Every structure is written in C-alpha cells, then in structure tokens.
Amino acid sequence: MAIHSKLPTLGSSIFSQMSQLAAEQQAINLSQGFPDFEPDNYLLQQLSYHSLHGANQYAPMPGILPLRQQISRLVKRCYQRTINPDTEITVTSGATEALFVAIQALVQPGDEVIVFDPAYDSYAPAVKLAGGSTVHLSLQAPDFSVNWQQVAAAINSRTKLIIVNSPHNPSATVFNHTDWQALQALVCQHGLYCLSDEVYEHMVFDGAPQLSANCYLALAERSFIVSSFGKTFHVTGWKLGYCIAPPALSAEFRKIHQYVTFSSFSPAQYAIADMLANQPQQVSGLAAFYQQKRDRLVMALSSSRLRLLTSAATYFQLADYAAISDMADVEFCRWLAIEHKVAAIPLSVFYRLPADSKLIRFCFAKTPATLNQAAEVLCQL
Template sequence: MTLKSKLPQLGTTIFSQMSQLAVEQQAINLSQGFPDFAASPVLISALADYSAQGLNQYAPMPGIAALGEQIAALIQRCYGRSVGAQQEVTVTSGATEALFVAISTIVSPGDEVIIFDPAYDSYAPAIQLNGGTAVHIALTAPDYRVDWQQVAAAITARTKLIIVNSPHNPTGMVFSRHDWLALQQLVLVHNLYCISDEVYEHMVFDGAPQLSANNFAELAQRSFIVSSFGKTFHVTGWKLGYCVAPATLTVEFRKIHQYVTFSSFTPAQYAIADMLKLHSGQVQGLAAFYQQKRDSFTTLLANSRFTLLPCQGTYFQLADYSAISDLDDVAFCRWLTIEHKVAAIPLSVFYQTAPQSRIIRFCFAKQHSTLQAAAEALCQL
C-alpha cells in the first residue's frame, strides 16, 4: 500500500530538529521557545493539590466554569471588553490546537487566507489541510511593519480570512493602534474573518500599550482571538490555551474542537483559574520580567559581531550575522550548534520565499546564567 501524503512538502519542524541537535551536541538551546526556569511554586502546588483531590477525569468540553470566568475577568481587566464566559470562551489543548480549529472552522476548499511571513509554521499546513490557499505577504527587516495598502491589494473575491500575530513571533514586532484600525477596516470593508494569534499578549515592552483585537469592537465581532497559558505561566508543556470568539462563531468552533481534543488537562485548568484569581500580579508583571531579560541579553551581546534587530515584544531576539559568516541561515545554525554549542533558529524557515538575508532567532526566556554562557560563546565568533 502507498499512502498519498496530504502534506508532501513537510517534514519534522525546524524546532524539533534544532532542539534534537542541541541535545546531541550538548549545546545551549536558545532555539525552541520555552523557558528553562521553573514555574511559580504556587501554581505547581495547586496542580498537585487538584490532582490529589481526584480532579483527573474529563473536564467539560468548553473548559471548566471557573477558568472560563477568570479568562473573562482577565479580558475585562486588560482590554475593557466584556465577554460571556460560557458562550464565548473555549479552553483548548494549547494555542496551536485553537489555531487549527479556528482555521478549520472558517476555511473551505477554494478559500484564500492572508498570512504574514515570517509566520508561525502551523498556519499554512492547517490552511492547506482544509483546502484553502495561503497568500503570503512578506515582512522585511529591520522593523517588519505591515504595509496595509499591500494587504488591500492582495485581497480577492476568494479571500476569506486574515491571520495576524502581535506581538509577533519570530520578529518581536508589535502592532500599533494604527495597525489594528487598518486591519479592522479591511475586515469590515471586504467582509472577512480574522484570527488574532496573541499568545505573547502580555509581553509588550518599553511602555507601549498592550493592544489586542479585543480592544476593537467591530474587529472582535469577526475574530477568533487565541491566547496561551503555557507562555504566560512558563508551562509550555501543559499545552493549555484558549480561544475567544462571538457566540455564533464559538458554536461552530466547538463543533470541531470536540472532535479534536474534546477537553483539556483538567487539574491544570483548576490551577490556572486559581492563579488568575489569586495571583494576577504575575500576569501584570510579565512585560517587565521579559523586558529585563531582553535588555540583559542585548547587553551581554553588545561586544559581539551580531547586529541585533528591534524587539518590541515576545521573548525572541533576531540577530543579523552578516559580519560573521556567508553561510545561509540553516547552515549557520547547524554550524553554530555543532562548533560553538549554541542553538538558534534560522529565520528563512518562517517564509514561503525567504529574503536574501542572514538573520537568526534567539529565545531569551532563559535563566541569566544560561544567557550569560550563551553570550560568552557568541561574543567569541
């Protein structure tokens, strides 16, 4: 028997490849986006307590009521928007599941979906699996701003959806109010839907406002807004996220969600609900926490031959290595991992058609000692 692949052009993700190479080479892993420090002891204790209480069976399909209520309260605090916890909030097994289900809810064969490169690598495969076509608009260094006139020109009669990501992985770009208003205008004028990937929403630096599709009422009414507790509480392995959408869209979203994962990690839902209710300061302090790490990392690399690009949010730092090597970015990352024991991610893998540049991505969601050790090696290049 010969199975015809639905994704013949894809293999193992670059994140898995580089993390595996880092393990093999005993290299410092600044490639895959996960912290190497512990989550809050309060959160870990709550997880153990709820598990010990026997809350280890299926949660309700949309998520436990207590967590839905705390998500609604968080959105009210951060963005001043009132959402219905029962009708408009769905807890998912990570943000990637939420993105897949939202894309599956909207996209039908023949539809076009606008995405911005460099783009998170789950978008295009989900679009393809649902019979759609990803229309790639490339953002360019150094600031990776969106040209909304270019976006307008890319919209056709077949365009169904725009996917945005702010704060943006991998570039660290953050939408301004002008960007959100321009997006809202295009969505309304052309009768489109929006998926707003906001998994780094609480990591906005330098005193800039924390803006979201939640802030723009008409956009929010046509949007699936996706967030991640794994990013917010340093527990990426828990795979717990959520999607906020108007009730009519949520009904359709849940029809698919119930046959993808049905429900998500039960004791973790209770633990996260407690954190949001009793320890919300951790969320409020996340921007300052990661800004300090960004600033520390950039200071440590000040004497290196890398040129660091602007980072307005997330926990990623782009670096141009043109002064160091003529290798392409994939080869450079392998060389860096094998020869200098620091793993990074090549930027070209986030593009459909990669630009002629030599830029890689470092993750600075690490202990200071990790960043310091990595910087020592990088400054020797």
Template sequence: MITSKLPQTETSIFSVMSQLAKEHGAVNLSQGFPDFESDPYLIELVSHAMKDGYNQYAPMAGDTDLLKEISKKYQLLYKKAYAPNSEITITAGATQAIFTAITAVVNKGEEVIIFTPAYDCYAPSIKLMGGNIVPVQLQAPAYKPDWNLVAKKITERTKMIIVNSPHNPSGMLFSEDDMLQLEALAVRHDLIVLSDEVYEHIIFDGNIHQSAARFPKLSQRTFITASFGKTFHNTGWKVGYCVAPQALMREFQKVHQFNVFSVNHPVQKALATYMKDPDHYLGLSSFYQKKRDFFINELKDARFKIVPSHGTYFQLLDFSKISTENDVAFAERLTKQYQVATIPTSVFNANNEDYKQIRVCFAKNETTLKKGAAILKTL
C-alpha cells in the same frame, strides 16, 4: 497506498534544532521554552486539584471557574466582555486553538492571508483544509505590515487574515493604527480574522498590547488565541484558549469537541485559582524585559546587528557582518562547531527569503544567557 496531504512538510525547524543541540551538547537558545520552573504555588495548586478529585473530564468548553477568570481578564485589560458560557473555549495549547479556528471556517479553495515570517503551524493547517495560502512578506528590519499591499492581495476568495502580535519571530508589535487598518479591511471585505496573541503579556519599553479585543468592529469577526504555557512558564502543560463572538465560537466548538473534546482538568482548576491575582500576568513584561536587556548587554561587544525586541521572548540577531552563509547553514554551523543552537528565520519567510538573521530565545536563566552570549561574542 497513502497520498500525503502535506507532501512538502518536513519535521519542524524547532524539533530539528533542538535535536541538533542535544546531539552536540549545545546551549539551546532555539526552541521557545523557559529553562526555569513555573511558580511552585501554581504547581501546588495542580496537585491540590488532583487530590480534590478533579481527575475526570472537564466540561467540553472548559472548567467554569477558569472561563470566568478569562472573561474577567479581558474586561480588566481590554474593556471587552466575552461571555464565559458561549464565547470562550479552553484548548490543548494555542496551536490547537489555531488549527481548530482554521478548520472551523476555511473551506476548499478559499484564501487565507498570512504575514511572513509566520509561525510554522499556520500554513499546514490551511493546506489541510484545502485552503490557499496568500503570504504578505514583512521586510527586515522593521517587519511592519504594508496595508496597501495587503489590500491588493484580497480577492473574492479571501476568507481569513491571520495576524500575530507580539510577532514571532521578529518581536514586532502591531500598532493601534495597524489594528484599525486591519479592522477596516476586514469589515469592508467581510473577512474573518485569526489573531494569535500568545505573547500578549510580554511587551517591552512601555508599549501597550493592541489586542483585537480592543476594537469593537474587529472583535466581532475575530478568533483570539492565547497560551497559558507562554504566560506561566509551563509550555509542557499544553493549555491555551480561544475567545470569539458566539457565532464564531459555536463553529469552533463543533470542531473542538471531536478533535480534543476537553482539556486537562486539574490544570484548569489550578489556573482558575492562580488567575484570581492579576499580578501573576501583569508583571510578566518587566520580568522578561530584564532578561532581554541582560542578554543584549552581554552581546554589546559582538558583531551582530541588534534591534531590540519589542515583545515576545525572542530576539533577532543579524549576522551579515559575520558570514555570507545562508541562515540555515549558519545556524547549523553554530550548533555543531560552537555549541550554541538558534533558529534560522528564512524557514518562516515566503520563498525562504534570507535576511541573514537568526532567532534566539531569552526565556532562560542568566547562567544560560551568559554562556550563550559568551560563545556568540567569539564569532
């Protein structure tokens, strides 16, 4: 007989809502993937890499050229030097990087603090390692962390704090002060930090990404995870990476080599060439801010309460003036009755706290956004 290690875990809400969207022919604003193509030049680079013979295993840590380009990026943006040969690893997407970092350092009975609403891969990964999840609920509509509350949650068993900025699903950004307070707590209590920064290049209204790499004492105890799929519109390629100081990366790679070993080689070669031009990621905030503004403008006559997203390609919509239903029921009804799919946010909260909000993805072409908004305005 099998005893499940994750007995309460069901199919992810992203898969559920996308399947529901397919069944009902709905406009899919739920799962976070673009409905437009990646740069044809990047696709061509992958083809060239295949034709040039990069079709066998890449080095375990990653293609040397790509590791060097990532190192250059951190130096350019955050004035932080990560050694390509010992402090960077290419992963099969950011989710694998997150799982590997947790697996590498969290032991049975140790506690991990997460901020809820939280991306749904954090908690299962902690549970699989026998760790205990300690949630800190962020309050709508600001979703700003209460560091006094965080401090009270820290015990002698606390091993790690997981942070995510820009934050999915709220679009909130950690400020410089937030990161300094995180740094102080991590140093004082000798904690490891996992900083999920997959949306680092999607930040709006002139704000600056406060990467953990910017803070010297914090970066020395932090795994930073990132995603090429989110950055370059190709989530199906499943390529990401992790950067961390050498001592942490050594433990990370001990796990990585046995659950993945190495990642798609021709894609790595293509990304190494593509990243030589920083404009390919530096222009992303402007690109997505136009989409955010277009979508919000399309909803200007709707009954939703909207606080514009500060980052990511997600927007929360408060439907409390429209319905008293719980958000899961509301999202299901939207899909089945109105043919537009969204994500209910209570599934990411501690105790499924319901703020009457749904999450929509605006990483779509204008036709899709206009069609989705037209439906939402009828509510």
C-alpha cells in the same frame, strides 16, 4: 504501502530539528521557544492539590467554568472588553490546537487565507488541510511593518480570512493602533474574518500599550482571538490555551474542538484558574520580567559582532550575523550548534519565499546563567 500524503512537502518542524540537534550536541538551546526555569511554586502546588482532590477526569468540553470566568475577568482588566464565559470562551489543548480548529471552522475548499511572512509554521498546513490556500505577504527587516495597501490589493472574492500575530513571532514586533484600525477596516469592508494569534500578548516592552483585537469591537466581532497559558505561566508542556470568539463563531469552533481533543488537562485548568484569581501580578508583571531578560541578553552581546534588531515584545531576539559569516542562515545555525554549542533558529524558514538576509532568532526565556553562558560563546565568534 503507497500513502498519498496530505502534506507531502512537510517533515518535522525546524523547532524540533534544532532542539534535537541541540540535545545531540549538548548545545545551549536558545532555539525553541520554551523557558528553562520552573514555573511559580504556587501554580505547581495548586496543580498537585487539584490532582490529589479529584480533578482527574474529563473537564467540560469548553473548559471548566471557573477558568472561563477568570479569562473573562482578565480580558476585562487588560482590554476593558466584556465577554461571556459561557458562549465566547473555549479552553484548548494549547494555542496550536486553537489555531488549527479556528482555521478548520472557517476555511472551505477554494478559500484564500492571507498570512504575513515570517509566519509561525502551523498556519499554512492547517489551511491546506481545510482545502484552502495561503497568500503570503512578506514583511521585511528591520521593522517588519505591514503595507496595508498591499493587503487591500491581495483581497479578492476568494479571500476568507486574515491571520495576524501580534506580538509577532519571530520578529518581536507589535501592531500599533494604526495597524489594528487598518485591519479592522479591511475585515469589515470586505466581510472577512480574522484569526488573531496573541500568545505573547502580556510581553510588550518599554511601556508600549498592550493592544489586542479585543480592543477593536467591530474586528473582535469577526475574530477568533487565541492566547496561551503555556507562554504566560512558563508551562509550555501543559499545552493549555484558549480561544475567544463571538457566540456564532464559538459554536462552530466547538463543533470541531470536541472531535480534536474534546477537553484539556483538568488539574491544570483548576490550577491556572486559581493562579489568575489569586496571583494576578504574575500576569501584570510578565512584561517587566521578560524585558529584564531581554536587556540582560542585549547587554551581554554588546561586544559581539552580532547586530541586534529591536525586540519590542515576546521572548525572542533577532540578530544579524552578516559580520561573522556569509553562510545561509540554516547552514549558519547548524554550524553554530555543532561547532560552538549554541542553538538558534534561522529566519528564512518562516517565509514561503525566503528573504535574502542573515538573521537568526534567539529565545531569551532562560535563566541568567544560561543567557550569560550563551553570550560568552557568541561574543567570541
């Protein structure tokens, strides 16, 4: 068969590759971003309850109303913004579906989309499938800050969309108030749209403010804002997320969403609605929960030859291994998994034009035992 691939250069993602390698090598998996501990027992009880009491058929296409109402209340608590659960919130099968659908809703053939490298690997393929092209602006260690003058210079008549990700995967950095203001100014000045990937929004450390596109109303009126219950409630396998957008954008979003998944896992929607209503501390306490894990890993690696960059948010930690090896980062991660049984993610795979660095990413959404075991190995390198 002669198949003309729409994505001829792509294979399986680096996350799948490294998790498979970790499984083959029986390595400690600090690569793919998922917890190795169970979610809150109340959430599991509610999932069981609703699955045993009839919530097993199609949910409404935008998501069940109780969950959309709880999302609206969550946004009000976190960002003091009022959003309409009927016209501005759509529940999706994970954040990746929401990102894909938002891009398909906006991007037309010939459009350009600005992304910031290192970037999550689902953005560019979705843009390509929509007929657009990505313009990659590189952010550099150690602070991975955006040069907004460079962004302004990259905007032209074909620019349609800017994709941002704060808190940022993989750099574990966050936009500050000045960054959000600069983004808002450019979007409004040039009549652009924004896709704000905020799946780690509740994991901001050290008392820093939790900011969002929701905080900047002129920006929010031209944005798709995407988040993830899988990340927030430690249930990445449930693949449940949501997208907030003004009514006109939500209407276009739903036109495509209905033909991608139509609706998402019904019992989980009811269980998470219960969780948001009755266990709000699970969200408000998330930053402290993961900051403790970050601090545990940082302390455990203090005697290693790894140089740790600041992790200001998310559940990721970047580490510079230059004092250990001259290998390229992909080669180093394979060596680390095969020879020392710890799996990590190389930073270069997040760039269109890989940066010349010796940085790898660890996920610290793990039990204390897992983190201690991994650190013991890493301190011996």
